[in-house]
Amino acid sequence: MTAGTPAARPAPAHNDAARQYYEHASAPRTNTDVVVVEALRKEYPDLHLSVIPRQSCNLFAYAAAGHASMASIDKEKDRLSWRAFIPPSNRLHGERGALSDVVKFAKYLLDWQGKEYVMCFAEGRDGGGSYPIIANQYVLSASVEATNKLLFEAGAWTNELHDEIWVYDGGFWRKDAELYANVKKSHWEDVILDEGMKKAIISDVDTFYDSRDTYERLRVPWKRGIIYYGPPGNGKTISIKATMNQLYNRSPSVPTLYVKSLSSYMGPEYSINTIFTLARRTAPCYLVFEDLDSMITDAVRSYFLNAVDGISKNDGILMIGSTNHLDRLDPGIAKRPSRFDRKYLFPNPSEEERTMYIKYWQSKLSDNEDLDFPDKLCPAVAKITPGFSFAYLQEAVVASLLALARDNHGFAEQLCLECMNAHKKLEGYGSGAVCPDRSERPFKGLYDWMWTVRQADQEDPDLDNCALWREIKKQVRLLKEELGEEQ
Structure with missing residues (x-):
């Protein structure tokens, strides 16, 4: 060692943690169940042991819902968990998130109906070729009967919905309480x-x-299929949500199973089988496939048709499929009555329906004393929006309201009929207004002629003094340009 070179830090005599880790990770085959079961039987030789997958019988959730109590009984050094930061579900309420333990291995004392159980939880491997992760609970008690009674009640609770909707996404079912809360706000009177x-x-x-x-009595299968089709933005999704709420308000309620996407990793046969297995088990139920044309592709079609119309019974399943492109659906799906018996077209709204929609917004904003929303504005907006979907009508209204709200004096703005921009001050108003940007408009004469011809029968002195009407006309013009309509 040369002068000035620091001495090397001596290596530890052994590194047991590293050795154990590499031995476990490089093993040709590992099965966590075998290791845990063997250890628990030695530790509790007089107790009965049952192994329960968490996905079918979640004792943690069952206890968290107040049906049992659980307390940790192992030492901190014997427990394995991750300390994770959970982001807030919604920052609008000032939440910043929370820290939470993601348990990998732990032991608990579970108290249920006056009886005590030892419950060990371990996440590990099942020994398969692809080494999938398993999450099992190991329950020990004095008798098989006591364990079976607990597991039956907890299992039944786990597989029931509790203000939730079943959502299939990415290859597995999950319960979605947020979607349920959203659906409960959807009513047919709002459609x-x-x-x-x-x-x-x-x-x-x-x-x-x-x-x-x-x-x-008629000896026909108790199943039905319905297709909603038509251009986007005309009420298919809100109608599905309103139906969900309608069914939850029945007695007994009818649950919804919502298919968001199929699994590309698991394969189409697995996805379709998983979807219809739960639907048959949950029936009577409402099974929803939104954007059916993008979901049931050539690779999936045969599995789907077999599940819908094959040997297995689908009694009690009302299946709904929505699509913006009916022509893209296979004829075996769209034109076979035994699969989808009824089709409803959701076209762009008529002038009468557009008027009703603007009246709906007028009702929603009726408590806003700062906003002038006269009755005659409703048919006036309907008249200038032919070909608009409900989604485009909503955009016109919302964009107009936001534009007015951007400025405290927004309700005093005037819409320039030349440049279609709002100005605080104009010299004159209406057809005689002088636009401060007029020098920048090279086709002023042509535009003025077209505007006069197309808007002459829409002029109303009362409406022209309404800031919301002026802003809506501006937004409608912009949306028409987006749709490609000539002005």
């Missing part, structure tokens, strides 16, 4: 549709669930 079609949809759904005896 603007042709009244005849709305009544038919509501009746179709109720009649199906009320007619089980009729189906059985």
Whole structure:
């Protein structure tokens, strides 16, 4: 060692943690169950041991819901967990998140109906070729009967919905409480549709669930399929949500199973089988495939058709599929009555329906004393928005409200009919207004002629003094440009 060179730090005599880790990670085959079961049987030789997968019977969730109590009984050095930061579900309420333990291995004392159980939880490997992760609970008690009773009640609770909706996404089912809360706010009175079609949809759904005896008496399968189709933004999704709420308000309630996406990793056969297995087990139920055309591709079609119309019974399943492109659906799906018996077209709204939609917004904003929203504005907006979907109408209204709200004096702004921009001050108003940006408009004469021809029958002195009407006209013009309509 040369002068000035620091001495090397001596290596530890042994590194047991590293040795154990590499031995475990490089083993040709590992099975966590074998290790844990053997250790627990030695530790508790007089107790009965049961191994329960968490996904089918979640004792942690069962206890957290107040049906049992759990307390840790191992020492901190014997416990393995991750300390994780959980982001807030919604920052609007000032939440910043929280720290939480993600348990990998731990032992608990579980108290249920006056009986005590030892419960060990371990996350590990099942020994398969691809080494999938398993999460098992190991329950020890004095008798098999006591354990079975606990597991039956906890298992039944785990597989029931508790203000939740089943959502299939990425290859597995999960319970979604947030979607359920959103659905409970969706009501048919908020859905603007042709009244005849709305009544038919509501009746179709109720009649199906009320007619089980009729189906059985006629010896036909108690199942039904409906397709909602038409251009986007015209009420298909809100109608599905309103139906979900309608069914949850029945007695007994009918649960919804919502298919968000299929699993590309697991394969189409696995996804379709998993979806319909839960639907048959949950029936009677409402099974929703939104954007059906993008989900049931050529690779999936045969599995889907077999699940819908194959040997297995689908009694009690009302299946709904929505699509913006009916022509992209295979004829075996779109035109075979035994699969989808009824189709409802959701077209762009008529002028009458557009008027109803603007009236809906007028009602929503009726408590806003600062906003002038006269009755005659509703048909006026409907008249200048032919070809608009409900989504485009909503954008026109919302964008107008936001534009007015940007400025404390927004309600005093005037819309320039030349440049379609709002100005605080104009010399004159209406057709005689002088635009401060007029020098920048090279086709002023042509535009003025077109505007005069197309807007002459829409002029109303009362409306021209309404800031919301002026702003809506501006937003409608912008949306028409987006749609590619000539001005």
